[in-house]
Amino acid sequence: MRVCFGWRQFLLFVMLVFFLSHLLSVLELHHDPTSSHKTKSKKFNHLVFGPAAGEGLPNRLQCKGNKALNKACVSATSNISNGGDGVSFVTVFTVYNSTVGGTSSESTNVGKVSYNKVDRSMAILNTFINFIQLMMPQSDTIILTDPASSLPLKRNGVTVFPVQGEYSRDKLMLQRIRSYIAFLELKLKEQLRKPGKRINNIIFTDSDIAVVGDVGEIFSKYGDFDVALTFRNNKQQPLNSGFIAVRGTPDGILRGKIFLEEVLKVYRSKYMEASRMLGDQLAIASVVKLYTSLDAKAFGARQPFLEDINGASVLFLPCAVYNWTPPEGAGQFHGMPLDVKVVHFKGSRKRLMLESWNFLQSSSSNDLSDMLCLVLRSGRTKYDF
Template identity: 70%
Template sequence: MGISRGWRRLLFFLPLILIPLLLSDDKSSAMVTVGNTSYTKAGRSMAILNVFINFVQVSMPRSNIIILSDPASELPIHRNNVSVLPIEGDYSRGRLMLQRIKSYIAFLETRYKEHSKTNNHSNHYIFTDSDVAVVDDLGYIFHHYPNFHLAVTFRNNKDQPLNSGFIAVRGTPDGILKAKRFLQEVLEVYSSKYMKASRMLGDQLALAWVVKSHPSFDAKRFTRPEAFLHEIHGALVLFLPCAVYNWTPPEGAGQFHGMPLDVKVVHFKGSRKRLMLESWNNFNSSSSDFSDMLCLVLKSGRTKYDF
């Protein structure tokens, strides 16, 4: 299903603001080869970003991409419908995930103020990591589920049921405001309870705490891979199964048990990033059918990637 006119922007935060640090790192000269191309650490980070853009522009050609980044970073991105939005903050390694939540809030605050001044028709927003392949039109979410303010993805994991690598926000004034307030709740919990986990997992732990601590919420719903809606602190939150909207290929021999047939977003976490580049190369050189790319991902279950 296509996205209706005026609702067409895809936004993602990109944790590549460490590129200047990588360029000054002695280890940055280590090369990794994928296909016929060799990459430095900084080079492969930029390659991941460009492949992310490629997938979005094939799946959702009417979308715009905004990169929320450190003002000190100079990202060499010159692509149609792609822009960089600097946001002040602490982008050190230990505070990166904390800053990501702050950047989301700052962005939504700016958009809400613009609505108050102009009342113009706006766009929906999707915050996502850069190591994902969007393989279907995500505008479907906003049409099929018309009542939510923000959406997050969940999995059947007792300690970390929610993944922060995909957050959708309805681009109405009410949606933006409710999403901003919800994320502010997450930020407060993050800052007060999970700063020791701030480098990697603090945002996901805080997100889970905000949701699971709500008196009327039943955490057993995370065990069933079905989308559901629940009000959390005044925000209507849509919970989408990771199996469709944030699916990650397992690593290593014996761990692979197939792929959801209706997957819309493939998340190449950690060492799977090499597979992300290989998937795009395979898609780009074949019949331009996502099924070809997904077949490569299926075959990857026997291999551990080390990108």
């Protein structure tokens, strides 16, 4: 009897310890149930720096603070012309507030400038144009927009082209593909009216990119492709839609149009639930997989390659060079390639795009590589954009 009574006391003691520890955990959770979430989602109104990724790795930008120890791309003072001639950068952009330059309770300070939501969107668009005109001065920029959207944008080398469609936030990615198709149809009609007229090569991009190298070289460097896409080592989303190039020939434009029409068809039939974002990337990947036997291994390499897709010659370019994303996303563990041509400030990195341009303009050396060190060292936290 004594033995049984002793075991009962022991079991009661164990149960009491378990109950008290569980109770303490619950009390701690109720005391601050979102503490871990707050830590992860906290936003800052300034850049937060860390060591530059890729230290010691070959063919990667090496930095000491914001000073580049080796040089990436080309200097912003070299005034690129090779490849810049005959390239049109085309983006889709609209505003959702008619009050531009007005006051707003949701303001953001970047340097000495305060922006409301619309103003900072316009600042990003202007910075997008600034990088293009600095790095590829012989190119032009075309803004496809909602006819109801009055863009306060008057700049040399920039054309605002209204395209009818549905530009709500939930349908913007879908409308972007439609607008690209409408633009290519316009170019085909121009060819019919004026046979033999020279058409620029076309690069469709997001408006939150910075061109930091000569991307026009792809049209002479990689053979007679019709369409170019950028790929990354990501099994779920191997292709990014933020950079799509189309060769400016009648055949190239026609095949580019047919390719995007196929993407739009797949988008509507399979990915409408992702129409706010990612739907276009999933649709592009679906079309590519439909006509090729490409697998994850093909997208894991860094070398460009060609594939025939529904009659179009499609060039696949590595995101690491033509669509590189700052730390907090792709590339953060391996640093920045020295031959990077496009930096994509996707998501919460918009502040970093404006800060980078301000840094470049204020730098006495006007050194693009130093600016890229600023980009490489930042981005390890969420910003307020």
